[in-house]
Amino acid sequence: MYVIIVYDVNVKRVNKVKAYLRKHLLWVQNSVFEGEITKSQLERIKKDLSTICNESEDSVIIYSFRTKKAMKKEVLGIEKSSISEII
Amino acid sequence: MTRKNYYILTDGILKRKENTLYFINKDGKRPLPIHSIYSIYAYSSLSISSQVVNLLSKEGIPIHFFNRYGFYSGSFYPRETLLSGDLVIKQAKHFIDNEKRLKLASDFVKGAIFNMKRVLSYYGLDNNMDTLLEDLKSCKKITEIMNVEGRARADYYKLLDEILPEGFRIGERTRRPPENMANALLSFGNSLLYSTIISEIYNTQLNPTISYLHEPFERRYSLALDISELFKPIIVDRLILYLIKKNMIDETDFEKDLNYSLLNENGKRKFVTEYDKRLKKTIKHRKIGRKVSYKRLIRLECYKLIKHLLGKEKYKPFISWW
Numbered sequence: 113m114y115v116i117i118v119y120d121v122n123v124k125r126v127n128k129v130k131a132y133l134r135k136h137l138l139w140v141q142n143s144v145f146e147g148e149i150t151k152s153q154l155e156r157i158k159k160d161l162s163t164i165c166n167e168s169e170d171s172v173i174i175y176s177f178r179t180k181k182a183m184k185k186e187v188l189g190i191e192k193s194s195i196s197e198i199i
Numbered sequence: 200m201t202r203k204n205y206y207i208l209t210d211g212i213l214k215r216k217e218n219t220l221y222f223i224n225k226d227g228k229r230p231l232p233i234h235s236i237y238s239i240y241a242y243s244s245l246s247i248s249s250q251v252v253n254l255l256s257k258e259g260i261p262i263h264f265f266n267r268y269g270f271y272s273g274s275f276y277p278r279e280t281l282l283s284g285d286l287v288i289k290q291a292k293h294f295i296d297n298e299k300r301l302k303l304a305s306d307f308v309k310g311a312i313f314n315m316k317r318v319l320s321y322y323g324l325d326n327n328m329d330t331l332l333e334d335l336k337s338c339k340k341i342t343e344i345m346n347v348e349g350r351a352r353a354d355y356y357k358l359l360d361e362i363l364p365e366g367f368r369i370g371e372r373t374r375r376p377p378e379n380m381a382n383a384l385l386s387f388g389n390s391l392l393y394s395t396i397i398s399e400i401y402n403t404q405l406n407p408t409i410s411y412l413h414e415p416f417e418r419r420y421s422l423a424l425d426i427s428e429l430f431k432p433i434i435v436d437r438l439i440l441y442l443i444k445k446n447m448i449d450e451t452d453f454e455k456d457l458n459y460s461l462l463n464e465n466g467k468r469k470f471v472t473e474y475d476k477r478l479k480k481t482i483k484h485r486k487i488g489r490k491v492s493y494k495r496l497i498r499l500e501c502y503k504l505i506k507h508l509l510g511k512e513k514y515k516p517f518i519s520w521w
Binding site for chain 2: 131134135136137138139147148149150153193197198199
């Protein structure tokens, strides 16, 4: 499945969340990650994020698609990071 | 298959930071999500620290290194986590018992010839592959099998030359160094496939050093060579024909100074991009009844081999049915 995760968390935890998500997904913009993962990986991410975040202060939104083909992506202005696997 | 292959074609450093990997080069830093890496193909000069090796080992990610000519030079094969002593013993037993070894060796060649035939008939070329298959049945020695395989491949390249444009004819198959553009593409593609198969074997309990068709020499993963025979025609050769026929690759993608015997960076990039696409391409599997990617097909081949070795199901080589 393909997911987009956006988060708005207290500044104390921004780096923690970013460092964690970097292990699984690709960074696209400040507070936005996306990438192809499995269902079990998503469950794991959810569980780990809930231990990092404070539920009364932070907010994390997960958009998920069956495949990458189910969504369309357009970029206006600069593309902040490339997500190709050929470097 | 959500873990992806990463191909590194530009020079740089691979670093471990925050428990994930960073690729750093003159253009900046790029994080690579560790949990989304299946294996890494390093074509450039890459600096790696031991911390990276530790992390890759923990996650079970192999890195394949290629020298500056694009030839396979080795892999970092992480600590094996899928071990089975029982299977290793059975693998060895099938090697020692001549009859059992012959069966497997001829199966690999049979599959290879069938797949070559598929490629030829796709391009509407008449061939005598069937007589070679007949010859295969009477083989009593490994060397005889190798001989049939060699003849099949020579005929096959000769036939392919008929449909290739002037500059891209194979002629004689030459290696170390390849002497023309078509040979350069074949060498590059074969070593890429070889390392893909090593990655797949890593993810099974098979021991990569015990092989049947090729002699298991020391210091190389010869089982990957055996399996690659089956997949060369349908993955590498089809890809090369596709690139040439669609005019996607031309003289400018090769090193002119080296008599066009080597792909340059741009050429490598094109080849690798298309190769990766091909590995991800899916076909409907007849037996399983669902879609599987070409990469998965290689793994399934390993599983079939395991079943044969354990005496559960007779091995039938992979033959493309499309």
